Amino acid sequence: MVTFRLEERERTSYPLALISPLIAVFISLVLAGLLIILAGANPVQSYYELMKGAFGSKNAFAETLARATPIILTGLAASIAFRAKFWNIGAEGQLYFGALATTMFGTGLIVLPSILMIPFLFIMGALAGGLLLLPLVLLKLYYKVDEVVTTLLLNFVVVLLVSYLLEGPWKDPMSLGWPQGKSVVDSGILPQILAKTRLHLGFVIAVFTALSIWLIMNKTIIGYQIKSVGSNASAASHSGLPIFKTTLIVALFSGGMAGMAGVTETAGLKGYLTLDLSPGFGYAGIAVAMLANLNPLGVIFSGIFLASIYVGADAMSRAMNVPTYLADVIVGLTVLSILLSLIFINFKIKFIGNRDND
Amino acid sequence: MIEFFEIFLTAGFWAATIRIACPLILATLGEVLCERAGVLNLGIEGIMSIGAMVGWMTVFLGADLYTGILAALIIGGVFGLMHAIFTVYLGASQHVTGIGITMLASSLGFFIFKLILPASTTPPKIKPFQPIDIPFLSDLPFFGQALFQHTPFTYLAIVAVIFAFWLMNSTPLGLSIKMAGENPMALEAQGIDVFLVRTIAVVLGSAFMAVGGAYLTLSAFDAFYFGMINGRGWIAIALVIFASWKPERALLGALLFAGLDAYQVRAQQLAGAVIPYQFFLMMPFVLSIIAMIIAAKRTRYPKALLVPFRRGERH
Numbered sequence: 001m002v003t004f005r006l007e008e009r010e011r012t013s014y015p016l017a018l019i020s021p022l023i024a025v026f027i028s029l030v031l032a033g034l035l036i037i038l039a040g041a042n043p044v045q046s047y048y049e050l051m052k053g054a055f056g057s058k059n060a061f062a063e064t065l066a067r068a069t070p071i072i073l074t075g076l077a078a079s080i081a082f083r084a085k086f087w088n089i090g091a092e093g094q095l096y097f098g099a100l101a102t103t104m105f106g107t108g109l110i111v112l113p114s115i116l117m118i119p120f121l122f123i124m125g126a127l128a129g130g131l132l133l134l135p136l137v138l139l140k141l142y143y144k145v146d147e148v149v150t151t152l153l154l155n156f157v158v159v160l161l162v163s164y165l166l167e168g169p170w171k172d173p174m175s176l177g178w179p180q181g182k183s184v185v186d187s188g189i190l191p192q193i194l195a196k197t198r199l200h201l202g203f204v205i206a207v208f209t210a211l212s213i214w215l216i217m218n219k220t221i222i223g224y225q226i227k228s229v230g231s232n233a234s235a236a237s238h239s240g241l242p243i244f245k246t247t248l249i250v251a252l253f254s255g256g257m258a259g260m261a262g263v264t265e266t267a268g269l270k271g272y273l274t275l276d277l278s279p280g281f282g283y284a285g286i287a288v289a290m291l292a293n294l295n296p297l298g299v300i301f302s303g304i305f306l307a308s309i310y311v312g313a314d315a316m317s318r319a320m321n322v323p324t325y326l327a328d329v330i331v332g333l334t335v336l337s338i339l340l341s342l343i344f345i346n347f348k349i350k351f352i353g354n355r356d357n358d
Numbered sequence: 359m360i361e362f363f364e365i366f367l368t369a370g371f372w373a374a375t376i377r378i379a380c381p382l383i384l385a386t387l388g389e390v391l392c393e394r395a396g397v398l399n400l401g402i403e404g405i406m407s408i409g410a411m412v413g414w415m416t417v418f419l420g421a422d423l424y425t426g427i428l429a430a431l432i433i434g435g436v437f438g439l440m441h442a443i444f445t446v447y448l449g450a451s452q453h454v455t456g457i458g459i460t461m462l463a464s465s466l467g468f469f470i471f472k473l474i475l476p477a478s479t480t481p482p483k484i485k486p487f488q489p490i491d492i493p494f495l496s497d498l499p500f501f502g503q504a505l506f507q508h509t510p511f512t513y514l515a516i517v518a519v520i521f522a523f524w525l526m527n528s529t530p531l532g533l534s535i536k537m538a539g540e541n542p543m544a545l546e547a548q549g550i551d552v553f554l555v556r557t558i559a560v561v562l563g564s565a566f567m568a569v570g571g572a573y574l575t576l577s578a579f580d581a582f583y584f585g586m587i588n589g590r591g592w593i594a595i596a597l598v599i600f601a602s603w604k605p606e607r608a609l610l611g612a613l614l615f616a617g618l619d620a621y622q623v624r625a626q627q628l629a630g631a632v633i634p635y636q637f638f639l640m641m642p643f644v645l646s647i648i649a650m651i652i653a654a655k656r657t658r659y660p661k662a663l664l665v666p667f668r669r670g671e672r673h
Contacts (some may be wrong), residue, residue, distance in 0.1 A: 332459075335462075336440075
């Protein structure tokens, strides 16, 4: 019986590590291309329409970067958490908590000049996202309650809470019956950075955040501790690393960045809170982080790539009559194919002639 | 206040409890099978979703209801096989694989649904499973309506519990599955292929999940909606922990949980004016988190859960 086993490579080859996301993307585009054929369209032309819809004009490009903004932030949230093997799948809920904080503090309760108001809203949003995660990380640390399930379940609770607030006490009386929050005050609105487009300051803040996280992860002790806890928790514990403190910090950072994504959407893109503020940005962040191999700088590029798929899919759908759900299929395929390529980077596959002789 | 207690005395409440429990029972059993073999399957939410779609679509396109269940079973098995290839044979992260499978399975289901029915504003309907009349039993007062006026799919879900119980406790395969999740080295030492045992468990478990999804479109409702799984898969994962990875306890946990859910729907009708409906809808998710906290003290995970097995490696 011919069988195989995986042997860890002694050292990873860097060129291989760099091209692996490209290979993963290529595989998922080819597989999704089969679905385009199934839909009766030409895949090459469809992808052309998709890219044109995402990058074909100044407006399209600006829209892609605007869409990338929250995805980069939730991607960072996932990348820092997954690096420490803390499975925060709750970025969606944390994003909405950040949006709730923006609505609470940004719609008239406190009015400061822009230069203070905008940082204030981001701090409040980040705090809200982190605080939502705090009870769950404490439950994990004290009682070993699995964070995967609790973070996932809390997403549903938060969305229902937002629904209640927007239909009830926080509903904007001026909104003519639509469930939406009051508008963020003028000094809190993130300014446009490209005239006549929806691209706003949030994108710059997201990129800046990615750079900061990269610095923290690579140039500070806490970054080293986070990586150690993730790569081997028991060894890290034996060598005296503070697992408890590190996990807590990771959770606050992770939830905080997802909360910031809620700020960019509320104070940047829309100007007010709605129930459809996030069409799954929290979950898209997981794909972004994986595609970037959890590298914070890579998250910028994988975030823009995923945003281009989402933005371009609308144009492709109109032109080619392919359902827009193709974008989500591509994202799902990308997560799986990146796992596949990671395995081939980190392991050698060794075929064994006969298992009994092994 | 008395009307809040009277809810328990209505046969409709008990019938609804069983109806709500069925998809959870099937999904929880499926996850129990996977996790007992050492594989966390976070693909559950997406597998339920595509199972609901495929089951419904098969019937919509002209097949009978049982063929619909079979189609869901097969698509669940296919995604289970994909999960197993990644996590069992290639040793990829079970967390990320599961999330990826959920993303892929649910979006693929939506894509195919839109492809076949591009412009349906009102979801088209099928004729779902109808309650069957059991001579004498169905006519009993109270118990007749509560227990014996259900659809064949409901009884099938109960049979699934018995099957899973028998499989885990009375068959060599069940023993191997449990060993694969506790001590895979010992299993290999007996000359049994750990990879194969784990793969069988994940494929079978995923098929259960998809059938649980199909219960929603073929028995509980008559149409497929986007997002109709609505976290039931994640709730099932919490129930697995609550049920200590045992099929019979999964049944009890799902029934208890469904009972609370059926109760809140009825209480909502009584208190709807006072308490906003969103708080009632939160209940299942809050209860699941509470259940996990309660279970945390006695939780004993399968020892090899999340640990990829590699041949020829000494731990």
